[in-house]
Amino acid sequence: MSEGIRVASLDDVEEGEGIAISKEVTGTEDDIAILRDEAGFCWALNDTCTHETASLADGWVEDGDVECPLHASKFNLKTGEVDGLPATQDTVAHRVEVRDGEIYLFPNEKPV
Amino acid sequence: MVASIVIVGGGIAGVSTAAALRSGGYDGDLTLVDAGEFPYDRPPLSKDYLAGKQELAALALQPAEWYDDQEIRLANRTTVAALRPAEAGVELSDGTVLPADRVVLATGAHAARPPIPGATSDRVHVLRTAEDADGLRKALLPGARLLVVGGGLIGAEAASTALGLGCEVTLVDPLTPPLAAAVGEETATWLHDLHAERGISVLTAGVDAFEETAGGIAARLNSEHAPRDFDAVLLGVGMRAETTLAEAAGLEVTGGIVVDAGQTTSNPAVLAVGDPTRRRVDGVLQRPAEHWEAAQHDGTRAAATILGTPQPEPTAAWFWTDRHGLHVEGVGRMADAGHTVVRGTPGDGPFSVFAIDDGRVVGAVAVDDTKAVRASRRMIDGRLAVDLDDLADSGTDLRKLLRAAKG
Numbered sequence: 408m409s410e411g412i413r414v415a416s417l418d419d420v421e422e423g424e425g426i427a428i429s430k431e432v433t434g435t436e437d438d439i440a441i442l443r444d445e446a447g448f449c450w451a452l453n454d455t456c457t458h459e460t461a462s463l464a465d466g467w468v469e470d471g472d473v474e475c476p477l478h479a480s481k482f483n484l485k486t487g488e489v490d491g492l493p494a495t496q497d498t499v500a501h502r503v504e505v506r507d508g509e510i511y512l513f514p515n516e517k518p519v
Numbered sequence: 520m521v522a523s524i525v526i527v528g529g530g531i532a533g534v535s536t537a538a539a540l541r542s543g544g545y546d547g548d549l550t551l552v553d554a555g556e557f558p559y560d561r562p563p564l565s566k567d568y569l570a571g572k573q574e575l576a577a578l579a580l581q582p583a584e585w586y587d588d589q590e591i592r593l594a595n596r597t598t599v600a601a602l603r604p605a606e607a608g609v610e611l612s613d614g615t616v617l618p619a620d621r622v623v624l625a626t627g628a629h630a631a632r633p634p635i636p637g638a639t640s641d642r643v644h645v646l647r648t649a650e651d652a653d654g655l656r657k658a659l660l661p662g663a664r665l666l667v668v669g670g671g672l673i674g675a676e677a678a679s680t681a682l683g684l685g686c687e688v689t690l691v692d693p694l695t696p697p698l699a700a701a702v703g704e705e706t707a708t709w710l711h712d713l714h715a716e717r718g719i720s721v722l723t724a725g726v727d728a729f730e731e732t733a734g735g736i737a738a739r740l741n742s743e744h745a746p747r748d749f750d751a752v753l754l755g756v757g758m759r760a761e762t763t764l765a766e767a768a769g770l771e772v773t774g775g776i777v778v779d780a781g782q783t784t785s786n787p788a789v790l791a792v793g794d795p796t797r798r799r800v801d802g803v804l805q806r807p808a809e810h811w812e813a814a815q816h817d818g819t820r821a822a823a824t825i826l827g828t829p830q831p832e833p834t835a836a837w838f839w840t841d842r843h844g845l846h847v848e849g850v851g852r853m854a855d856a857g858h859t860v861v862r863g864t865p866g867d868g869p870f871s872v873f874a875i876d877d878g879r880v881v882g883a884v885a886v887d888d889t890k891a892v893r894a895s896r897r898m899i900d901g902r903l904a905v906d907l908d909d910l911a912d913s914g915t916d917l918r919k920l921l922r923a924a925k926g
């Protein structure tokens with residue numbers, strides 16, 4: 408198993424906020440949003456909303472979901488499952504680990 | 520026990536009702552009847568779909584297999600002709616009667632076509648359905664002269680899309696600024712002025728008549744003597760609730776199908792959701808909501824009523840609209856507020872305007888600043904008091920402000 412890619416410091420992402428990591432860094436089909444929940448935990452989802460083209464890194468993180476900044480479909484931070492129209496397709500969740508204040512991303516690995 | 524439900528109309532309200540019934544545990548018979556080819560979403564019809572950037576298939580409200588997965592019988596290309604409350608059923612246009620212990624009317628609305636002389640010309644368009652959008656798009660050739668009548672949500676969006684397609688656009692509205700009731704006077708003015716800045720001719724006028732000419736259509740405006748020539752016209756003057764079935768069934772209809780807080784009409788076996796409805800709260804008829812999320816929430820409420828489960832917590836009304844590359848959102852009530860607080864500078868990046876009553880946020884409208892609206896909605900719903908200077912300071916993190924207010 409890989410060591411993961413160091414994508415940011417924990418201090419770069421405020422609680423309840425997100426940042427987008429370019430696919431050039433992650434090597435994935437889409438950019439990846441690192442989203443930090445209110446309790447301080449980090450999660451990772453494909454960044455582009457499955458409805459249109461919004462960046463989920465700009466979404467509102469609350470109660471285990473991120474709400475799309477354009478039309479407010481919600482995606483589960485752990486599973487990527489969509490809850491609520493207009494989006495109908497689930498998104499992809501990736502594994503994230505925080506070690507020594509640094510955020511490591513494991514692209515295309517399921518979160519544990 | 521409710522063992523069969525027929526939903527009439529497959530817009531966001533009808534589809535949301537069906538989804539909420541299933542997720543709420545209803546396992547009886549469920550039929551969704553819709554006149555169209557498949558249930559699709561309307562907001563893109565004045566935006567990317569009109570611009571030719573999206574196919575109709577991409578607008579499907581649910582993938583085709585969803586209906587099977589959810590055991591929802593989708594009767595597409597089918598019209599309900601009448602309600603048969605006495606027989607606990609609905610009659611389709613081919614005479615078939617479907618049994619229904621409960622009927623949910625989700626019949627939506629039509630684009631209004633006011634009786635302006637000449638408005639029946641093929642060159643005068645409205646915009647409600649995909650067919651309307653297809654017809655209008657054919658007229659939006661580069662250089663085509665388009666007159667948009669009405670600067671509200673749909674008129675402004677279509678005008679902006681047409682401009683992007685290279686049309687020469689004129690926008691008329693008798694009110695300046697349009698939309699003041701929805702977004703407040705100052706933002707309405709800023710948004711309306713943006714049209715002229717981007718190259719649309721904006722006139723304060725109404726239309727008295729249209730007349731077909733050799734190769735186009737002439738419009739007589741009430742503000743000037745000589746008619747003006749156009750290639751096409753779009754009427755964006757509001758909607759007319761589809762209430763035919765409700766009226767024929769003797770339900771209470773007053774500018775919309777009248778429903779209670781749980782979406783039940785004057786007949787307890789018939790509920791109604793979305794654009795055709797008007798809610799009566801404490802004996803007072805509310806204005807029709809006419810927005811996407813309101814229709815979705817109606818569906819959730821109707822399902823809760825049928826299932827006898829608790830109603831969802833009420834939340835401030837929310838809508839979005841897009842024009843000239845800007846994403847605009849509104850929440851709560853902007854009209855008649857005590858005063859407003861502005862965060863950011865209109866014209867210089869994202870900004871938001873908050874309506875304040877008694878020191879509390881009661882509404883907000885934001886341009887390219889969706890977090891301000893998300894935060895405001897929570898302030899409104901929670902009746903939270905926040906420091907107004909902090910609110911106005913674009914350096915303040917609104918999430919933190921919200922958290923501090925929650926205590």
Ligand SMILES: Cc1cc2nc3c(=O)[nH]c(=O)nc-3n(C[C@H](O)[C@H](O)[C@H](O)COP(=O)(O)OP(=O)(O)OC[C@H]3O[C@@H](n4cnc5c(N)ncnc54)[C@H](O)[C@@H]3O)c2cc1C
Pocket residue numbers: 527528529530531532533552553554555561562563564565597598599600625626627628646647648673761764792793794795809810811812814837838839840841
């Ligand atoms: C061009 C456009 C752009 C919009 N943009 C936005 C936006 O940006 N943001 C926003 O918040 N809102 C927007 N809206 C508003 C939003 O789309 C509507 O509020 C929403 O579609 C209402 O949904 P509904 O299900 O009540 O009605 P509808 O979407 O009208 O659906 C009703 C359905 O019922 C069917 N039907 C009616 N009678 C029968 C019958 N007898 N038998 C069978 N079927 C029947 C119709 O065919 C139709 O499919 C827009 C609307 C339009 C038209």
Ligand code: FES
Pocket residue numbers: 456457458459460461475476477478479480492493494
């Ligand atoms: S782009 Fe995310 S819900 Fe529309």
